Amino acid sequence: MNFSKPILGGLLAMLLALNACSPSNEKVEPANKAKPLPIASSVSQQAASLQNGLTSHFRQWLNSNGYGSYDFARLGLTGGSYGGKQSNSDAVNNEPVIFIHGNSDKAFGSASGQTGWTSSISYFLQNGYKQSEVYAITWGPASASLAAQQYHSKPYIERIRAFIQAVKAYTGKNKVDVVAHSMGVTLCRKAIKGGSGSDLLNGGSYNLGGSLTNSVDTFVGIAGANWGLTNCISLAATPTCGSTNGFYPGAYATFFGPVGLSNILSDLNSSSGYEGRYVYSIWSSADQVVGYGCIVWGRNTCKVPGQDGQKSFSTLGHFGAKDNTAYYQLRMVKHHRTN
Numbered sequence: 222m223n224f225s226k227p228i229l230g231g232l233l234a235m236l237l238a239l240n241a242c243s244p245s246n247e248k249v250e251p252a253n254k255a256k257p258l259p260i261a262s263s264v265s266q267q268a269a270s271l272q273n274g275l276t277s278h279f280r281q282w283l284n285s286n287g288y289g290s291y292d293f294a295r296l297g298l299t300g301g302s303y304g305g306k307q308s309n310s311d312a313v314n315n316e317p318v319i320f321i322h323g324n325s326d327k328a329f330g331s332a333s334g335q336t337g338w339t340s341s342i343s344y345f346l347q348n349g350y351k352q353s354e355v356y357a358i359t360w361g362p363a364s365a366s367l368a369a370q371q372y373h374s375k376p377y378i379e380r381i382r383a384f385i386q387a388v389k390a391y392t393g394k395n396k397v398d399v400v401a402h403s404m405g406v407t408l409c410r411k412a413i414k415g416g417s418g419s420d421l422l423n424g425g426s427y428n429l430g431g432s433l434t435n436s437v438d439t440f441v442g443i444a445g446a447n448w449g450l451t452n453c454i455s456l457a458a459t460p461t462c463g464s465t466n467g468f469y470p471g472a473y474a475t476f477f478g479p480v481g482l483s484n485i486l487s488d489l490n491s492s493s494g495y496e497g498r499y500v501y502s503i504w505s506s507a508d509q510v511v512g513y514g515c516i517v518w519g520r521n522t523c524k525v526p527g528q529d530g531q532k533s534f535s536t537l538g539h540f541g542a543k544d545n546t547a548y549y550q551l552r553m554v555k556h557h558r559t560n
Contacts, residue, residue, distance in 0.1 A: 264544075265331035267343045271303060272352065279305025279391060288387050291380055293358050300330035301363075303342060304356030304388075311353045313392040316438055318345065318554055320357040321381055323403025323444075323543075324461065325368040328357035334365055336544055341400070344547035356388050360408065372460040372467050373408055373485045375420040375427050381405075382412035382429060389436050396438040398554040399497065402543045403510070404461075406445025406525070407468075410489045413437060413496050418485070420466060437497035439554045440525070444504055444511055444542045448479075448522040449486055451512045470517045479518040493527025501553045502531045503546050510539035530559040 275283075275294040283289055295301025306313070320338040322328065329337035338357050345355050360377050361367075371377075389397050401409040411418065415429040449470025453462030457469050464483050471481035482490075494500065504523030506514050515523035524531060532549045534542065552558045 263331075264336055264339055268300060268329055268331040268336075268339045271300075271329055271339065271342060273299060273301070273303075275302045276305030276307060276352065278308060278311070282391050283387060286387070286390070288383060291383055293380075293384055293387070295328075295359050298327065298359060298363060300327050300335075300337060300339075301359045302328050302357060303338070304352060305391075306353040311351070313351075313353050313394060315350055315354045315555070316394055316396055316398050317354050317356060317388050317392045318350070318398045318400060319385060319388055320355070321360065321399065321401040321405035321409050322357070323401075323405045324361065324371050325363065325365040326361075326402070327359040327363040334540065335363065336540065338400075338543075340544045341547040341550055345551060348551060353392070356384075358384050360405070369456075369459045369461050371404065372463060373404075373411060374466065375418065375423040377408055378411050378418070378429065381408055382415075382433065385412065385433060385436065396436055396498070398439045398441075399437055400441040400443070400550050400554065401445070402443045403445065403539065404468075406442040407447060407486065407489060409440070410442075410447075410496055410525075411485065413440070414489065414492075416488075418466075418488070432495050434495045434497065439499040439501070439557065440496035441550055441553050442496075442500075442502045442523075442525045442528075443546070443550075444508055444523060444539050445502070445525065446511055446517075446522050447486065447490065447525060448517045448520045449482060450510075450522070451517050470522075473518050479520070490526050493525075496525065499553070499557050500525050500528045501559060502528050503533075503542055503549060504531070505534040505537040505539075505542045507534070507536055508539045508542065529557075532559050 274296045322337050326335055327337045329339040342355055360380050361371055413433045415432045417428045419426050446468050450468040453468045456462040461467050462469055466485045467483050469483040471479045474480045502525045504515050515521050
């Protein structure tokens with residue numbers, strides 16, 4: 222019997238689970254003059270204050286406009302989704318912001334590794350945004366034990382793409398903003414880029430259609446792995462690290478440099494600037510999941526190729542780069558500034 226795949230899968234799941242359990246309450250370094258969240262309550266209190274699930278108004282609209290089969294609300298999962306109007310008279314003034322989580326996370330919550338966008342949503346709501354202008358869904362199983370089995374699958378990409386299109390149509394705005402974390406970064410990049418792909422576990426070749434570039438004003442990628450993960454060099458047998466739709470970073474060939482980057486990442490990085498009108502990244506050189514320094518074969522994997530700007534830290538961990546940077550997230554999407 223071949224035990225290599227379950228063993229490797231278990232190792233990756235254990236790595237991600239351990240990192241998921243790492244506290245995300247790191248303090249932002251004073252040198253960066255980060256603006257602290259003006260929220261005295263704990264993450265659990267913040268999560269408890271958010272309305273669970275999409276509003277009934279939004280759910281009714283989704284069902285009436287061909288999106289019902291996606292079950293974006295995930296009402297059976299606490300913290301499975303967020304956002305929507307209360308009624309037809311609920312005006313949408315700000316550009317809607319769509320938050321997309323990373324591997325094994327969910328829309329919002331308070332458990333270690335599953336805080337989702339609790340801090341960001343709370344901060345945006347306290348700084349001029351309404352529930353009808355802030356959106357989040359859960360694209361995966363929300364389970365750290367299944368982390369090694371998640372990859373850039375056709376269903377996940379189509380789900381995220383459909384939600385972006387749905388929020389834009391529902392709110393009636395010309396553009397939306399997208400803020401993504403970890404694996405959500407690369408899933409969103411493909412969802413927005415569109416075009417062809419291949420997923421043998423879900424029917425083989427597919428085509429998403431044209432790009433959504435003109436529908437996105439600002440794209441913010443937080444702690445993404447745009448050039449793969451160093452951990453995946455030895456874990457290529459797992460779906461998450463696979464050479465087709467995973468984070469396999471390739472191998473280093475003398476005189477040639479990195480070769481063999483996974484198909485999905487090669488496709489994403491074959492062009493740039495398609496993620497939106499403005500493209501930013503937020504990352505930390507102390508990221509324990511992506512890898513310290515964010516360096517993979519000499520390249521910074523956390524930067525989005527062709528980005529317009531970034532905010533970097535040297536003390537925040539993988540989840541802290543998301544949970545403790547809401548100030549910068551808002552500055553980027555609303556003011557197109559990184560300070």
